[in-house]
Amino acid sequence: DDESCWFQCSGPGRYQCRVSGLVFDMTGGGDVFYRVVPWNRSLLSPHGKKPAGPLFDISCQQRSVARLHLPHCEVRSTGRCHFLSVAHLHDEGVEFIRPERITETHIVISITGFSAFGNVKDEDSPPDPVRALVLLFYKPPADPDVTSFLNLLLLPGNVVIRDLKRTRKKLFGLETFIDAPPHCKLRPEETYSLSTSPAGESVLVQPTEAEFDPESYSSYFTSIQVIFSSITGNIKLSVKEKETSCCAWERRVCLLAHRVKPGLPSDEQLKETRTRIIDGISEPVLQSLLDKLLEKKVLSDSEAVEAEKVRGDKGRVLVDTVRRKGAAASSERNWLLTGNRTKDPVQTSDLKNESL
Template structure:
């Protein structure tokens, strides 16, 4: 497969604009993985029907890339504006790396900056060939051309069959190509690539209607005043959606909505009709609609499947999703008394003092902050005289990134609210993504 020489005006070339993106970096943590192998490279989306389509043979593996039994997780940096969210992975060398946000796995043959984002599917490119989306469409670019393979997350249940109906669509301004996977693991489709544009999982339109791994997500809208009604919006989505995109979409619909962190995993059957029941119920609780189909292709519009409306304040509520044979497929007890503690982007800590906020995020900050962001934090805090030279040297002398981060938090929070506020301000500027998920924004 050849690299794409130029791209459509409808989607800007991420490689060309890389110097305009923020320099936020990634933090890595090793995790064992028994069924995983190298990752991918990508092209860009075209909005008009292509002149041709080709079915590509199974991509050949690069001889320099060996199967690996482990990968490193990273939290990507955030680039771009809220309406065009682009992630950045700064890789220092060869290896297998998984993004905590998207689930993508990159097999890198060397260092480089990888930029990627979710872009809309143009279904008119797929339907003439009997294909439909089976995952998000990712626009990926890397100036250094150092991505060897891509692992795209899927949501199929492999125990129901070998998944021969899955392939990867490669969209570019010359047409669309369907790549046969090198391998399909329990969670990912693996392909090798030699260019960049847009890649996404697709499946045959006549593929078996077997259950897929799915998510049931809850969003709570509190009553505006004592006379108003409370609402819980219930979404049924395929498991390989990018959750951060869902949260961003819902936040744009209603800034007052709160994401309820309840275990979301279940298995749902495409086009199956499901119903939602609520306890306690009665005349004061309304569920609408009574029944709804599960759309396994919901990768762009994250609108409510069900809505629960009630008047009186409740501490807890039980939600149960059942199929057409009245079998429960998802059942959860939801704590509503703590619903105001969580916004759709992270835990809200605005009611705490700055030094209390640092104490609350201490552990998650230690685990999530990247090395480059930590170093920039130190530089900014030293410049603003929040810490002195000896304190900076003391942090730098710690053996691991986690120990450095923990000592920095403890050093700053002991100096009081003014120092803590400055550290929070710098962290929000340097790593908005991490800051949102820590509840600082």
């Protein structure tokens, strides 16, 4: 459901959850329920510990989970994984479990009882770089305003993205998650700055820098926000260490592909952006799209002939045809919405925006 995952297996084996990254070693069949819950830091501080991963509340009535693999974000080559352990929070308080082993991605522990488990590390552990994520959420303009917002978050690499999206939707409403490669390495408590290209008066970055907090597993607020006061197509984003100016993360993002109202069905999105698509599509690409629609039998012969006759308005005819055809033209509709309309639709893979 919205907050909990339910994993059901009929026999022994090793199973990994795509949502959380958790891995379960099962001795037999069972039903496992788990969800992310907030940390109570007051239980950790007296022991000199701090969070190093999400806290998972886990239950299994059959008690058939023999080992639990919790994802971590440490860079193993630094040799700092020995600062890691697992906190088990229960009714009597907290106990700290030494790992059986630590892989490149997971801490492995044996368990018998259940309740809440989460990675922790020593408070005095050195601030070595950790695997991190730079995540982008875009809020397109609301007509007739042209102002849009790009929200950038600096987060540890083992955060549960599904919970992040759900929480942000509750806090900030509809926005589009931009699927740009997020992985990088960031240094705890280091200040990072964001620069954009192009820059200028129509692009405002606020604040221009932010500190990376590797313990931000339950705070999903924006680190840096970019405000666009005019329509912007491609933009290059660079995250750099303030002290050394070393680039930690750099990507080029196409915002035009996301300038639709999030949450709308794709046919309604196409209707919203109809004029801009018609103005930007070329004659060779139009012809390729017409051929593909005819080949897939989305268009009948008579409809294709009619589209060919209306030379000046061919773009308008084809866009409206794709919009009306529903599921039969879903791939072409998604292609038109991606902003890759200068390329041949036969050769361009479908790019689907994920709207929260």
